[in-house]
Amino acid sequence: MTAAETTQLPSIALLGAGSMGRAVLSGLLAPTVEVAGGIRVTNRSAERAAEFADTPGVTAFATADDPDANRHAVAGAAIVIVAVKPAMVPDLLDEIASSLEPGAIVVSVAAGVTVATYEAHLPENVAVLRSMPNTPAVVGRAVTGLSAGTRSSAADLALVRTLFETVGTVVEVPESQLDALSTISGSGPAYVFLLIEALTQAAVEKGFTAEQAAELVNGTFAGAAELLVASGKTPTALRIQVTSPKGTTERALAVLQDADLPGLFTRATDAALARARELAAG
Numbered sequence: 001m002t003a004a005e006t007t008q009l010p011s012i013a014l015l016g017a018g019s020m021g022r023a024v025l026s027g028l029l030a031p032t033v034e035v036a037g038g039i040r041v042t043n044r045s046a047e048r049a050a051e052f053a054d055t056p057g058v059t060a061f062a063t064a065d066d067p068d069a070n071r072h073a074v075a076g077a078a079i080v081i082v083a084v085k086p087a088m089v090p091d092l093l094d095e096i097a098s099s100l101e102p103g104a105i106v107v108s109v110a111a112g113v114t115v116a117t118y119e120a121h122l123p124e125n126v127a128v129l130r131s132m133p134n135t136p137a138v139v140g141r142a143v144t145g146l147s148a149g150t151r152s153s154a155a156d157l158a159l160v161r162t163l164f165e166t167v168g169t170v171v172e173v174p175e176s177q178l179d180a181l182s183t184i185s186g187s188g189p190a191y192v193f194l195l196i197e198a199l200t201q202a203a204v205e206k207g208f209t210a211e212q213a214a215e216l217v218n219g220t221f222a223g224a225a226e227l228l229v230a231s232g233k234t235p236t237a238l239r240i241q242v243t244s245p246k247g248t249t250e251r252a253l254a255v256l257q258d259a260d261l262p263g264l265f266t267r268a269t270d271a272a273l274a275r276a277r278e279l280a281a282g
């Protein structure tokens, strides 16, 4: 492997190695990624920390064993990823504030917690960025929204972009758009799974076994998504290709279009955005 193919990152602390934290970690542990000084991760329970015992390059700390686990993890770290539940973020920031290195970059993964909240709890010499990855990070196919903070530089943004590119692609947006982005790509995998469930139910109602229905529908979604990526065509062009004039697909699409899917998705994403605002208001 050449140096050009290797992603180099400075030392990283990951606070809260739960579902999303581990998904991001999976990208950092890829053979093409080198993290100088290794990765320190924290959890509350010792059992969770013990799960990392055999992971090379990762040192795990549990607050149950060591009340200063988060402070130890951030000492010396150039990048600190905060991936605990949103409600726990302010206390965690107060806990680590005095242990952060001057010039450290704190990256939030927590939904709805604003840059202003982070900056209010952290020293001025620490940069803050906000991100919103999605669960396909586990298979290296995340779409991550990324927003700069008021104290972050272009170099900080570029570095954190590189970090999230280890698990997929990155879309930079102003923070004012991050909650809206979350209603599209953050929640998006759930919308896709709901559509898969609905089409699977229709297949079972047409007499296919559950196994056959799953194979037909899962394969169709995966195949169509791959075709979209590989062909470079728009979804509209690909839909038209499948839809012969006066054919069967055209009849089915007419029924779906009568249901005003764009309007339905607007209402669904508006509801998600309203909930994000409720959560931000506490």
Ligand SMILES: NC(=O)c1ccc[n+]([C@@H]2O[C@H](COP(=O)([O-])OP(=O)(O)OC[C@H]3O[C@@H](n4cnc5c(N)ncnc54)[C@H](OP(=O)(O)O)[C@@H]3O)[C@@H](O)[C@H]2O)c1
Pocket: 015, 016, 017, 018, 019, 020, 021, 042, 043, 044, 045, 046, 048, 063, 070, 083, 084, 085, 086, 088, 092, 109, 110, 111, 112, 132, 133, 134, 135, 186
């Ligand atoms: N899941 C998603 O699709 C998604 C997408 C985008 C963003 N996010 C964000 O990611 C964050 C984590 O969500 P999640 O689904 O990964 O939750 P999760 O699985 O519950 O993970 C949270 C982790 O934080 C640890 N933790 C809690 N308090 C801690 C503390 N004081 N110090 C150190 N570690 C602590 C927990 O450890 P223990 O298990 O030992 O208690 C747990 O491993 C949330 O803020 C969420 O908004 C999630």
